[in-house]
Structure formats: C-alpha cells, structure tokens
Amino acid sequence: MTATAAGPVLLEGRDLELWRGETRLFTKVSFELRAGELLHIVGPNGCGKTSLLRVLCGLTLPETGDVYWRERKISRNRADFHASLCYLGHRESLKADLTAEENLVFQLGLRAWLSKADLHAALDKVGLTKRRHVPARSLSAGQKRRVSLAKALASGARLWVLDEPYTNLDVAGRELVDQMMSEHLARDGLVLLVAHQAHGVAAGVTRRLELG
Amino acid sequence: MTATAAGPVLLEGRDLELWRGETRLFTKVSFELRAGELLHIVGPNGCGKTSLLRVLCGLTLPETGDVYWRERKISRNRADFHASLCYLGHRESLKADLTAEENLVFQLGLRAWLSKADLHAALDKVGLTKRRHVPARSLSAGQKRRVSLAKALASGARLWVLDEPYTNLDVAGRELVDQMMSEHLARDGLVLLVAHQAHGVAAGVTRRLELG
Amino acid sequence: MNEWPGLGTAFWLQLTRDLRLAFRHIGQAANPLMFFVMVTTLFPLALSPAPELLQAIAPGVIWVSALLASLLAAESLFRQDVEDGTMEQLALSPQPLSLLLLAKTTAHWLMTGLPLVLMAPIVGHALFLPGDAVPETMLALLLATPVLSLAGAVMAALTVGLRRGGGLLSLLILPIVMPVLIFGARATDMAMQGLDVGGVMYLLAAILLLAVSLAPAGMAAAMRISLD
Amino acid sequence: MNEWPGLGTAFWLQLTRDLRLAFRHIGQAANPLMFFVMVTTLFPLALSPAPELLQAIAPGVIWVSALLASLLAAESLFRQDVEDGTMEQLALSPQPLSLLLLAKTTAHWLMTGLPLVLMAPIVGHALFLPGDAVPETMLALLLATPVLSLAGAVMAALTVGLRRGGGLLSLLILPIVMPVLIFGARATDMAMQGLDVGGVMYLLAAILLLAVSLAPAGMAAAMRISLD
Amino acid sequence: MFAFIHKLGSPPHFWRLSGTMVPWFSWFAVVLIAVGTVGGLWVAPPDYQQLDAFRIIYFHVPSAWLSQFGYVVMAAAAAVGLIWRIKLAHAVAAACAPIGASFTVVALATGSIWGKPMWGTWWVWDARLTSTLVLLFLYFGYMALRAAIDDENRADRASALLAIIGVINIPIIKYSVEWWNTLHQPATISKIGKPSMDPEMLVPLLVMWLGFTFFFFAVLMVRTRAELIARERNKKWLREVIGRG
Numbered sequence A, B: 001m002t003a004t005a006a007g008p009v010l011l012e013g014r015d016l017e018l019w020r021g022e023t024r025l026f027t028k029v030s031f032e033l034r035a036g037e038l039l040h041i042v043g044p045n046g047c048g049k050t051s052l053l054r055v056l057c058g059l060t061l062p063e064t065g066d067v068y069w070r071e072r073k074i075s076r077n078r079a080d081f082h083a084s085l086c087y088l089g090h091r092e093s094l095k096a097d098l099t100a101e102e103n104l105v106f107q108l109g110l111r112a113w114l115s116k117a118d119l120h121a122a123l124d125k126v127g128l129t130k131r132r133h134v135p136a137r138s139l140s141a142g143q144k145r146r147v148s149l150a151k152a153l154a155s156g157a158r159l160w161v162l163d164e165p166y167t168n169l170d171v172a173g174r175e176l177v178d179q180m181m182s183e184h185l186a187r188d189g190l191v192l193l194v195a196h197q198a199h200g201v202a203a204g205v206t207r208r209l210e211l212g
Numbered sequence C, D: 001m002n003e004w005p006g007l008g009t010a011f012w013l014q015l016t017r018d019l020r021l022a023f024r025h026i027g028q029a030a031n032p033l034m035f036f037v038m039v040t041t042l043f044p045l046a047l048s049p050a051p052e053l054l055q056a057i058a059p060g061v062i063w064v065s066a067l068l069a070s071l072l073a074a075e076s077l078f079r080q081d082v083e084d085g086t087m088e089q090l091a092l093s094p095q096p097l098s099l100l101l102l103a104k105t106t107a108h109w110l111m112t113g114l115p116l117v118l119m120a121p122i123v124g125h126a127l128f129l130p131g132d133a134v135p136e137t138m139l140a141l142l143l144a145t146p147v148l149s150l151a152g153a154v155m156a157a158l159t160v161g162l163r164r165g166g167g168l169l170s171l172l173i174l175p176i177v178m179p180v181l182i183f184g185a186r187a188t189d190m191a192m193q194g195l196d197v198g199g200v201m202y203l204l205a206a207i208l209l210l211a212v213s214l215a216p217a218g219m220a221a222a223m224r225i226s227l228d
Numbered sequence E: 001m002f003a004f005i006h007k008l009g010s011p012p013h014f015w016r017l018s019g020t021m022v023p024w025f026s027w028f029a030v031v032l033i034a035v036g037t038v039g040g041l042w043v044a045p046p047d048y049q050q051l052d053a054f055r056i057i058y059f060h061v062p063s064a065w066l067s068q069f070g071y072v073v074m075a076a077a078a079a080v081g082l083i084w085r086i087k088l089a090h091a092v093a094a095a096c097a098p099i100g101a102s103f104t105v106v107a108l109a110t111g112s113i114w115g116k117p118m119w120g121t122w123w124v125w126d127a128r129l130t131s132t133l134v135l136l137f138l139y140f141g142y143m144a145l146r147a148a149i150d151d152e153n154r155a156d157r158a159s160a161l162l163a164i165i166g167v168i169n170i171p172i173i174k175y176s177v178e179w180w181n182t183l184h185q186p187a188t189i190s191k192i193g194k195p196s197m198d199p200e201m202l203v204p205l206l207v208m209w210l211g212f213t214f215f216f217f218a219v220l221m222v223r224t225r226a227e228l229i230a231r232e233r234n235k236k237w238l239r240e241v242i243g244r245g
C-alpha cells in the first residue's frame, strides 16, 4: 500500500542499521510518517521489530542512520520528542505494588498536566473503573494491558508506539484497540504498530513495513 | 460441543469455587477430561481463567471443591501429578541470564530423564536451533515463547496446561501451536487451553468451558 | 515554553512514588536499620565488653556499618524498576533522567541514610561514645551518607542489567567511597579527643557537593547504557 | 517407582544452575573473595592502623563480615525466581520444594560463606590475628556460616511471601543468628588466648544440625503460601 | 583534529602502525631493562643502611609508577572512546586494564618482599601501600564489570564510564589515605622513600623506569592487536591482513 501525502513529515527514519551481537538485524530502513498515518511493522519472530521501535524511541543507538522528529534529530531534541511520545512495550511497565490509578497518576504526571476527570474517563473507556484501586499485582494479564491502553489514551501524546497491543486482550479488548487507533488517527495522531495479526483500522492512511 | 467419551477420566474438577478479595471469581466449576481431549476455557478479561488454571495445577487452594488426577486428589498425590504436568503461564519462567538450552536442561532435568537428542529435536521444531546459545535476556518475545513451547514438547508430560500460548507468536508460530496440540492429543495427551482466539485443532475431542 | 510539568513537580512525583512503594514493603525499608543495630550490638558481644576497647573502636564500627548498610540497599535501588519496565518509561519521559534518578536516590537516602543519622546517638551510647562526640558524628553522618547513597546509585545504574550475585556491586562501590569513610571516622575520632572538626566537615561537605553535582549525570549516562 | 529423577539429581541441578547464574564467567568466582578483602581493608581505614587495636577487634571484624555477607544476599535469594516465574515451575516439579530451596541455599553458602572460611587466614593476617587462632576460627566459621545462610533463606522466603509482615518476621530470625555470632566470636577470642574451644564448637555444630533439619521445611511452607 | 583522531582510530591504520612499532618498543625495553638490571644489581653501591636489600627498588619503583600511569592511560582511552565513539580506543582501554593490574600486583609483591626485612612483616597499613591496594581494587572492579557484560558495545561504554569515575577519585583516595596516615603515625613504620639518592643509584633506576615504560607500551600494543582480532574477526580488512601473513 502506498500512502497519499498529507501535511509535513513528522517522524522520519533514515537509513537505520542495527547490529546485535554478531548479526545484523536490519539495514537501510527508511520511512516517513505524517499526521494521521499508521505504520504497521510486520515480520517473523525475532526479525527486529521491537528493536526497531526502541531505536525509533531513542532507547537504543543505531549503528548508522538517524531518527528525526519534526525534522530535528531526536538525540538533539529529546525532551520535546518524548513529550509527544507514548510507548507501550511487550512488558506492561506497571509497579506491582501500586494500584492501576496510582501507576497512571505517576507515569502521566511526569509528562502532562493531568486532570482527574481525564484519567477517570480513560480508565472508564478501557473498563477498569471498578478495578482501579486494586494493586497491579492482582490484576489479570488482560487488565494490565488495559491499564497501558488507558495510559496511551490519557497521555495526550501525538505519537503512539504500540508493540503487540492486542496481547492478552479478549475480543472486546481487541476491538477497543482498533477503535482507539482509528480515533487517534482521526485526531491527526501518528501510530507505529507492531502486530502479527491484521489490524482493523479503516480510517486514516495505513502503511506497511516488512522487516526480515 | 459435547464430547464422545473415551477411556477413563484422567483429570477432574469438582465443584470448584474461588474468591479473590471481595469477589467470587467462579463457583460450581466442574469438568472431566479424558485421554486425547482438549478443554478450551474462554471468557472475558479478568473472569478468572488464569486463576482456574492455577487451582487445577495445585498452585492455589480453592475455597471449596477438589481436583482429581487419575481419581486421586492432587493434594495427596502431588509428585505424581506434577510429573505428568507441564504448565505454561502468562510469564515465560525463563532465567534471563541462562541460554535457552540451559533453561530447558534445568527445568526439564527436574522432571524427566532427558536425552540431548530429544532436547535438540524440540528446539529444532520450534525453530530455535540457531539461537539456543543466546541468553534468554536477548531473545525476542516470540522466541521466548517458543522456548516455552519447546519445554512442553520435550517434557513428555501427559497434561499440558497452556495459558494463552499464542501470545507474541507470528503466523507460523501460531500454526505450530495448533499442530503441537493436535499431535499431543493424537498421542492420548490432555490439553487445558486458555485462549481468546479460536484454536485450529481438528483432531481429538475439544470441549469448551465458558467462565464469567 | 514546555507544555510538560516542571522539574520540581517531576522530582516530587518520583520521590513520593518511591517512598510510597517503600512503605508498602515496610519490612524491606526496615532492613538496613536492623542491620545497623545488629552490627553495633554484635561488637560488644563479640569482643570483650570493656568500655575502653569499645570506645576505641566506636568510630570505626559506626562508620563501617553505615557504609555497609547503604551498600546493602544499593543493590535493589534500580533493579526492580529496570526489570518491570518502569525505567524505560522514565527514560522516555520528557523529564531529564538524571533528575528522576536523583529523586530515586533521595528517596533511598531518606530510607537508609537518614535513619542511620537518627540512630547514631543510641548506637554511640551502646559503644560508650562520649556524649560530646555525638553531635559531630551526627553532622558528619548527615554529610557523608548522601555521598554513600549517590556513589551506590551510580554503580547500581552501571550494573543493573547484569546478573546478580558475586558481589560485583560492592567491588565497584567500596574503593570509590573509601575517602568518605576515612574522613567520617576521623571526624568522630577527633571529636572524641575534643579536637576541632571544622576542617574535616568542610572536606566532607566539599565531597558531598562534588558528588551531588556529578553523580546525577553519571547515573543517567550509566542507566542509558544499561537500557540500551 | 518414580519415573522422575532422584533427589540427588534434582539437588545437583538446582545447585549448579544457581552457581552458573552467579558465575557466568569463571573470573566472577573471585568477586566474593574480593569483597572480604575489601571489608577487611575498611576497618584499618576507619580505625587506626595500630596493630594492637586491630588485633583486638579482629574477631569482631571477621564475624561481622560473615553476618553481613550472608544477609546481604539473602534478601534477594528467592525474589528474582518468584518474580520471573521460575519459582512457580519449581513448585510444579515433582521434586520436593524443600530440597530445591535447600539447594539454592547451599549455592548461596558456597558463594558467601565458603569464601569467608577460605579467606580467614589472609584476613586474620592483615588484622594481626595470632596464627594459632586461625584454624579454630576457620572451623568455627565452617560451622556457623551455613546457619547464617539458612536463617537468611528462611527470612527471604518469609519476606517474599508475606509482603506486609515480612519485616516483623525477620526480627524473629535475630534470636537464631545472635547466638551463632556470639559463640563464633567467642571461639576466635578463646583461641587467641589459647583456651580450649571444644565446647563452643559442639554448640555450633548442634545449632547447625538443628538449622539443617528444620529450615528446609520452613522455607518450603513459607514459599507455598507466598505463591498462592 | 577530529579527522586526525578518526584516522588514528581506524583499526587497519592502527594495525599497520603497531605492527611496525612493536618490535622497536620490545627491543628498547629489553636493552634498557638489561642495562638497568646490571647497573642496579652490580654497579650501584649497596645502601649504607639496608645493604643489598634495597636493590629490589629497581623493580619496585618502576612497577609502582606504571601501575598508576596505566590507570591514567586506560581512563584516557576510555574517555576518548566514550566521547568520540571510537571503538579502537575502547579496545585499548580493555587491553590496558590487565597490564596495569599486573604492574600493581608486582608493586605490591615487591613492596611486601622489601617490607619483610624492613618492617619485620609483610604488610602494614601505610598510606602508600593502602592506596596502591585500592588502586588494585579499582582495576579489578573495571575488569569484573567488563566480564559481567556480554554485549561488547555495552561493556565498552559501561566500563569506560567506570574508568572515568575512578580517575576522578584516585587523587581523592590518595589524598585521604595520606591524611589518614599522617594523623596516626603508626609507630612501627619507618618512612619509605629518601629524596636524596646518589647518582650511581639513581641512573640505573631511571633507565629501568624507561625500560619498563617501553615494555608497557609494547605489551599494550600486542594486547590491543589481540583485542582487535577478537572484535573485528568478521571484518574484511582483518581477513586480508591475516590472510597475507
């Protein structure tokens, strides 16, 4: 699928190359992403999708190449880029001893002025209103994933980086993810998605990047 | 779906009830499982599927009810039951600092006399032959899951308890799980499966248990 | 203008989160303190209870146990956050990582260093430390324990992705903090002899300043390497 | 007849796994030794380098480091296994959990207790401990350090499970650990004075026997509760 | 400047350069050490107080000096590697640590051997001895950290950071230990080091010192080449040079 251009390029990867140990995971990976676009990264297990996402977020230094956000290198522009970024990895990144709500208050508090109402709206949307005072340790796997989704919703970030967001979710949960992404794209957001299944996003522009 | 009975009941849950905090997760759960049967447990997120599996394995004590393996309570018969059981939970249970192979040698070594050849065959089947000397920390999410699958394959256990085995797997990986389960059932094995997707097992008898 | 919350807010959020976590595990929080008490009671038991001997070794005992108690806690300072993925999220927040790690270290100090300072009079009494030397010792501990926490934090950030065991962390921390130990113990010693401890205190304060200004950047750099 | 491997095999597997985790590289086996050398260096630095004084505190130093080394690592003895799910798998293996936990504790002792026993002559020399007292000290350490490791392991199993009450319960361990330390230090002290240490050794051996026979069951019970 | 550093930092360039320099350095070292040994052990007159025991100085002092110099070289290389992301510099730092640690061990051992007749004991808690011991711990820490990290890239950067922290701390350690010791003035220790040394003793010492330094750099280059072989084993240039001979 090719995309119809719209607006300026917001996120750009240029000629990225990454090595892990003795093996080259990928080389010459380049792409551009504009407002309202979704990039679906696919490839077999272990081909380097998660590693690519980490490079794009600035967690890993690539061997060569650079990532640009609003045409500035992310390494030069870290705070600004990270303020527009919400990354959901394979792991849930929740403190097991804090409740769902406490976890969100802390993680979101670092990045945006957050109203209680927004937070509760997000928790409500993912269906955790009743469970918000349960320590994350006692949540089920799907419920933990939903807390992460609530984080993306309430973060107000422009760019969502989602690594297998459908994991552990029931059917309703997977539809919720699709709906969230569609709405986010409609709001001129950007999505980087890694998922083995096909996604159900119709709105916006979706592109595909094959790795490995 | 109802099943056609075949052979004696191997695993049986009778009238299981479990509470977590203030809420009753489930009550009056009973089922019987015979050789060559698969029980697919379904239900929305947080309804208690994982908790039920833990009860069935003997990790959690139910409020009422008992679990029987070959008509003996599992609490009376722990070593015997656990020798026939392989449990793959939401987490991978791998030591991050040991390689895939070392992890398997250790975990399987506790439960069965294991030949190197069997181990390598299992690793080969899940496609990890090349990666078997990489520490688990450096494996990708899907590769970790494949190590767990290899464990089930090489364990020689009669009863497989699989909690969302499809997680993080690519298309080929998911087909592999289905194929593994089919072959296991054909060998008169038993499978307890929790999965939100439909499984692709045609052989053997498959039953369904709805929770929540 | 930034749209994200200021440094003060971020520091405060991180600090309160860590304290709240610690107090959910109150047992863990009490560990360094317990250790400190055990070590100081052990010496009179292990040696002869003669007051002169105890008094002679009092500075050494107090300072070595302070050092070891903070070492004990450094191991777990960042490990859990890295393992459960929270550290990644911190590194991806718009706030400077050095600030957040400094806040974590502050929380750590409040739980391990500060109690030692407050316990010093009791421990000193048990070891027949002359009453006059107690205020000086407390001041010296107040200046020195943050340095111990900071040094521990830098080394913990360096080793956090690594397998545990084997005492690697202590191998890295102990040589680095040796000067603090020497100056601190000397301060107590001199106070016992009624000498002026001003000079030592200034030295300790200078080391503290140095540590506070350099350590956060070091921690952040180390942590980014460990997360890579 | 069981089809699964025997107790000895299981014990050996668990033991070697834990050792391998700690010492991926053979060089890392030296780290615990280094740790003791360093702790011993701290005391002369914190006290004074005068031989008489060092000699007087030598027993205290040796025994406090023994305590420290065992408790330092005990906190994290089972935590990681519980967090990454490996402990669940141990509980689901046909082997008795108490045996596996005992093997883990043995590995812990091999990494913390044994090096101390082996280092005792060097540490003793650095602190001017009379050469005659060294064999007795080593023997006493050999009897006492396993008890410290076992006590630490029980404490760790309790704290990992009973999250809130862990701190209180670990206080219960103190009464077990204290006598060991007192007798141990006394043995060194008596040996330095050329007295007969037979009685103390029997006492230490008795405590060790008691600990070995009771601790594994305790650990396993605590662990099963915590996994529920 | 930047281009120069990068040219110097290119492994093939270093390989060629070091290939020609190692033999020279080795020969210088052998000759100088031989001359120094003869001068020190036979030509120099026995010390009026210590008699012949003092002759161990010809091994002790150069190795003690190199133990500190080695750390500085290591930290400088590590800093260059960390700041400019030059892999060769990391290789130099990694190669330097065991050499520096060995010289530290030699300094400690020769010092102890000397101490036995001087003080009647192998070890005293003297300032210089203690800070040398701490230096050894710093080396060990560096090497242990490297060994604990599997990923080479990460090992390079993490250990570089550690080396830099250590080098900031070395003066503080030295100073604090000296201050600690002067306060106590342990009775048994006679001050080591006499500033006035007659030239017949001094010249061989300087020659030895020079020889040891050449030796140090020769070993450093050889070890760095070994590191390069391990690190660049998949690179084409290495295959070529090794294939050629």
Ligand code: HEM
Pocket: E057, E060, E061, E064, E065, E107, E108, E109, E110, E111, E112, E114, E115, E116, E118, E128, E129, E130, E132, E133, E192, E193, E194
């Ligand atoms: C384990 C024991 C010892 C260690 C670790 C040690 C360490 C050192 C060090 C690090 C230096 C270099 C100082 C510098 O570069 O400024 C040095 C120099 C020297 N040492 Fe030792 N030393 C030891 C024992 C001794 C003994 C027993 C003597 C003789 C009494 C001695 C005599 C000297 C002399 C004469 C110098 C050179 C003069 C100077 O730089 O002041 N050392 N030693």
Ligand SMILES: Nc1ncnc2c1ncn2[C@@H]1O[C@H](COP(=O)(O)OP(=O)(O)OP(=O)(O)O)[C@@H](O)[C@H]1O
Pocket: A020, A021, A022, A023, A025, A043, A044, A045, A046, A047, A048, A049, A050, A051, A052, B131, B134, B138, B139, B140, B141, B142, B143, B168, B170, E151
């Ligand atoms: N230190 C290392 N040594 C060798 N290989 C490594 C190392 N670190 C990572 N790898 C490999 O790099 C790849 C990283 O994969 P990554 O996690 O990016 O995969 P992925 O595409 O996200 O896979 P999945 O679909 O399973 O999540 C894996 O094949 C892994 O084995």
Ligand SMILES: Nc1ncnc2c1ncn2[C@@H]1O[C@H](COP(=O)(O)OP(=O)(O)OP(=O)(O)O)[C@@H](O)[C@H]1O
Pocket: A131, A134, A138, A139, A140, A141, A142, A143, A168, A170, B020, B021, B022, B023, B025, B043, B044, B045, B046, B047, B048, B049, B050, B051, B052
């Ligand atoms: N201590 C507790 N207090 C309150 N609720 C608890 C406690 N422990 C567990 N729960 C609840 O019990 C349920 C346990 O769910 P379980 O993990 O069995 O769900 P699941 O069916 O496996 O869900 P998923 O599909 O998300 O994996 C969750 O709703 C959880 O919130």
Ligand SMILES: [Mg+2]
Pocket: A049, A050, A051, A090, A163, B140, B141, B142
């Ligand atoms: Mg991935």
Ligand SMILES: [Mg+2]
Pocket: A140, A141, A142, B049, B050, B051, B090, B163
């Ligand atoms: Mg579940």
